Amino acid sequence: MFDSNFALGSFPKILAVAPTTIYLAIVATVIGFLIAVLIVIVRERQIKILNPIVATLVSFIRGTPIIVQMYVVYYGLPQLLVALKGMGFNTDPNGLPAMVIAISAYSLNASANISESIRSAYHSVDHRQYEAAVTVGMKPSRAMTRIVIPQLIANFIPNFSNLFLDLIKDTAIVYNIGIVEIMAEANIISSIGFKYIETYLDALVIYIVICWIFAKLFQIGEIIARNHVFHTQKTI
Amino acid sequence: MLLELKNIKKQFKNNHVLKGIDLSVEKGEVIAIIGPSGSGKTTLLRNINFLETADSGSMLFREQQIDLAKPTKKQILWARRHMAMVFQNYNLFKNKTALKNISEGLVFGQNKSKTEADELACQALDQVGLLGKKDFYPSQLSGGQQQRIGIARATVLNPDIVLFDEPTSALDPELVGTVLHDMKTLADKGQTMIVVTHQMSFARNVASRVAFFSDGEILEEGRSDEIFDHPQHERTQQFLSAIAEDY
Numbered sequence: 198m199f200d201s202n203f204a205l206g207s208f209p210k211i212l213a214v215a216p217t218t219i220y221l222a223i224v225a226t227v228i229g230f231l232i233a234v235l236i237v238i239v240r241e242r243q244i245k246i247l248n249p250i251v252a253t254l255v256s257f258i259r260g261t262p263i264i265v266q267m268y269v270v271y272y273g274l275p276q277l278l279v280a281l282k283g284m285g286f287n288t289d290p291n292g293l294p295a296m297v298i299a300i301s302a303y304s305l306n307a308s309a310n311i312s313e314s315i316r317s318a319y320h321s322v323d324h325r326q327y328e329a330a331v332t333v334g335m336k337p338s339r340a341m342t343r344i345v346i347p348q349l350i351a352n353f354i355p356n357f358s359n360l361f362l363d364l365i366k367d368t369a370i371v372y373n374i375g376i377v378e379i380m381a382e383a384n385i386i387s388s389i390g391f392k393y394i395e396t397y398l399d400a401l402v403i404y405i406v407i408c409w410i411f412a413k414l415f416q417i418g419e420i421i422a423r424n425h426v427f428h429t430q431k432t433i
Numbered sequence: 434m435l436l437e438l439k440n441i442k443k444q445f446k447n448n449h450v451l452k453g454i455d456l457s458v459e460k461g462e463v464i465a466i467i468g469p470s471g472s473g474k475t476t477l478l479r480n481i482n483f484l485e486t487a488d489s490g491s492m493l494f495r496e497q498q499i500d501l502a503k504p505t506k507k508q509i510l511w512a513r514r515h516m517a518m519v520f521q522n523y524n525l526f527k528n529k530t531a532l533k534n535i536s537e538g539l540v541f542g543q544n545k546s547k548t549e550a551d552e553l554a555c556q557a558l559d560q561v562g563l564l565g566k567k568d569f570y571p572s573q574l575s576g577g578q579q580q581r582i583g584i585a586r587a588t589v590l591n592p593d594i595v596l597f598d599e600p601t602s603a604l605d606p607e608l609v610g611t612v613l614h615d616m617k618t619l620a621d622k623g624q625t626m627i628v629v630t631h632q633m634s635f636a637r638n639v640a641s642r643v644a645f646f647s648d649g650e651i652l653e654e655g656r657s658d659e660i661f662d663h664p665q666h667e668r669t670q671q672f673l674s675a676i677a678e679d680y
Contacts, residue, residue: 328484329524329583333590334514334542343537344526351528426528428570 204395207386211399215407217378222365224300229307236312241319258309263302264370270302271374295375303364310360318353319345351419351426358415362408369404379403434493435460435625436594441480441490441501443473450476451487452649458594458627463620465636465657466629468646469672474629475521477646478596481627482518483509495593514542517587521599523579525571525586531558532567535586543590557585561615577608584615588624595619597628613639633676637661645669 236255239247258266278290322345330340372381379400387396436458443451450473458464466474479485480501481492487501495515499508517538525534532554539550558564561581571579580600587595600616601609613635620626620639630636636643636657643660645653645668653666664670 323524323527325520325522325524326526329518329520329586330526330537332482332484332513332516332518333538333586334510335538336510336541339541343541344528347528427572428530 200392200395203390203392204399207383207390207392207396208399208402210386211379211382211396212403214378214382215403217376218365218368219407221296221299221303221368221371221376221378222361225303225307226311226361226364228300228304229311232304232308233311233315236308237315237319240312240316255309255312258306259313263306263367264373266306267299267302267370267374270305271298274298274301295371298374299368299371299376303368306367307360307364310363311357314356314360315349315353318349318356321352322348347426351422354415354419354422358412358419361415362412365408365411366404434458435462435495436481437493438477438481439491439493441477441492442488443476443480443485444488450649451480451490454490454649454651456644456651456654458625460593460625461623462642463624463626463628463640465640465643466627466646467631467633467636467643467672468652472646473649474646475598478518478598478627478629481596482513482516514590515592516594516596517590517592518596518598519580519583519587519600521602523571523576523583523603525579525582527571530568530570531563531574531582534571534582535589538586538590553589554585557589558582561585575608576604577611580604580608580612581615584612584619588619594625594627597626597630599629599631601630601632633661633673645672647672 236251238244239251240255275290275293278288278293281288282290326344326348327337327340330344331337335343368378369380371378372384377385383396383400387393390396434457436456438454438456441451441454442449452473454473454477456464456477466477468474476485480487480490483501483504486504490501492499492501492512494512497508497511499512504512525531526537529537532551535554535557536547536550539545539553540547545553555564555567558567561584563578563581563585566574566578566582571582574582580603584600597616601612604612609632613632616626616628616635617639628635628640638657640657642655643657644651645660645664645666647668653660653664653669660669661673664673
């Protein structure tokens, strides 16, 4: 029988760790975004040597499950630190918090996906506008910031929204390396009371609400950006 | 001499698009470049304002010698700030109003204040009869209106030379006339222009000189009446006789 009291009782406990999920998703996205911008510069400017390396890394990251990437970072990062220590760097592989590992793995994952998304938004802006901008005497950098980038941002937001929501959902596996977020808390509570459906339904509701709120925020952001950039009269 | 091009060569992979173009333009001249599609007309214009880099060749512009194969960033910016271009597909900035499309170049290319730039842009819009559309975005304007704004965007900069790249090719036939009218008005004011066009009536009646392009070369060049009435080269005769237009 479905125990609604148990479900209601465990809901606040699971909700209490929701900030961990949100924190991880936001920090990984911000760091991932910054790395993604560098990746895009390397790839679009076709910088020698770096371009093929970065392209290969991006395709590796996009072609493997995030849980595998997380384990690779979980077991690989401490070894890297040991190696660095051996080379004389002051690193401490033992004191590495699980959150740092999770943020590292998720940032890398996000950077690959976001970089592809930025590139597709960049290519969707008609390059001939850039050409027109430089022919009226704008410096190339100015042509980018005045003409290309505003349109790129408006085109980028919908994809970025999807990537961010995917990342929130993907954080549901970090309990594997010991981080207590929504899914971990649901696992813990359900195994104590042997009430599985109740706790997982709680988790489900919390995920839906979080994702809905962020989806709505991005939607508003997209409309503001499109109205501002293209003057289209879309309403919320 | 305002502009002198010497031996411009450009190839894309094995395709020799320009095979050594020489062309000189005096101040106030209107040069029409005609010829079949794919003969290198547009590529020539794109080499003049560095949207493409030539494989070899040089340009003497306002008494400055520029190696077209190895221009410096400073030379590119300098040259672009003294010339302007009108594109086949208008290429208006989609995120800017008609007014801002025109004033951006004044503000960011010529360091004018925003107020002064907006004033000049309004005058330019007024001249092409589109002042009422100043707050419209390109997506809200017809092709003809967009192209007239494209022309205003170029001419407001007061350039020494305007390069027109098939300015009427993408237009509804009904709208071609208005754009050609604007161009003729410009020519009458003494604006130096190089016009790549398929509009033979324009080439004949407005251009002071016509250059016939074929397969990456200028086969024939001369006064427009000479080229149209007495084409010397067989390929020019063939091209002109194949055109249905009554020029």
